[in-house]
Amino acid sequence: MLWGAAVSNRRVHLVVKGLVQGVSYRATARDEARARGLLGWVRNLPNGDVEALAEGESAAVDAFIAWCRQGPDEARVTHVVVEERPADAPLSPFTVVR
Numbered sequence: 001m002l003w004g005a006a007v008s009n010r011r012v013h014l015v016v017k018g019l020v021q022g023v024s025y026r027a028t029a030r031d032e033a034r035a036r037g038l039l040g041w042v043r044n045l046p047n048g049d050v051e052a053l054a055e056g057e058s059a060a061v062d063a064f065i066a067w068c069r070q071g072p073d074e075a076r077v078t079h080v081v082v083e084e085r086p087a088d089a090p091l092s093p094f095t096v097v098r
Contacts, residue, residue, distance in 0.1 A: 011040075011055040011085045016068055018078035020050045026096045028072040036060035039091035043098065055091050 016025070021044050029042045029052060038056035045051050054064055071077045 008058045010058050010061050011087045013083045013085050014052040015081040016050040019076035023074035024072050025050050025075050030094050030096050032067045033094035038094050040094050041097045
C-alpha cells in the first residue's frame with residue numbers, strides 16, 4: 001500500500017445457506033475474519049442458516065466472502081446472499097454472537 005493512500009472500507013451482510021450449523025462454521029468464520037482484520041459478528045439463525053456482518057478493507061471483505069462460499073471442511077454451502085450495507089454504527093472485533 002502506498003504511504004498516505006486511502007483505504008477503502010466496506011460493510012457487508014451475509015446469509016449463508018446449506019449445511020452450515022453444527023459444523024464449526026461460526027468459530028471458523030470468526031477466525032477467518034479476524035485473520036483478515038475484519039470487524040463484525042456471525043450467528044446461527046433459527047432456520048438453519050448462518051448470518052454475518054463484516055466490515056474492513058475491501059480486498060479483505062472479498063476474501064472473507066470467498067471463504068464463506070466454501071466454509072469449513074464439514075460444511076456444505078449451497079448459497080451465500082451478500083448485501084452491501086452502510087457503515088452506520090461502529091463494530092467491535094469479529095465475534096460469535098449466540
